[in-house]
Amino acid sequence: MSLTNSPGTDKTISAGSENVLSDYLERETLARQLKKSVRTLERWEQLRIGPPITRLGKDPYYRISSVRAWLQSREKSPRKR
DSSP states (O other), X not given: OOOOOOTTXXXXXXXXXXXXTTTEEEHHHHHHHHTOOHHHHHHHHHHTOSOOOEEXXXXXXXXXXXXXXXXXXXXXXXXXX
């Protein structure tokens, strides 16, 4: 699975040619990459069990490195029988 930001999103803030949100994903993009619904990510946020969120106003953004760390923290070893 590749966690990448979709280029050319409507909510870009740029300084020169560098997009300051290039290390962040929008909720819809993350939901698509995790094969979860946007509603699931909203519920995870309310339950405080999902990846960390950065908000700009009402808009949630997910730092790619934080999402990767969150995924790694959920990793479990297989049970021995």
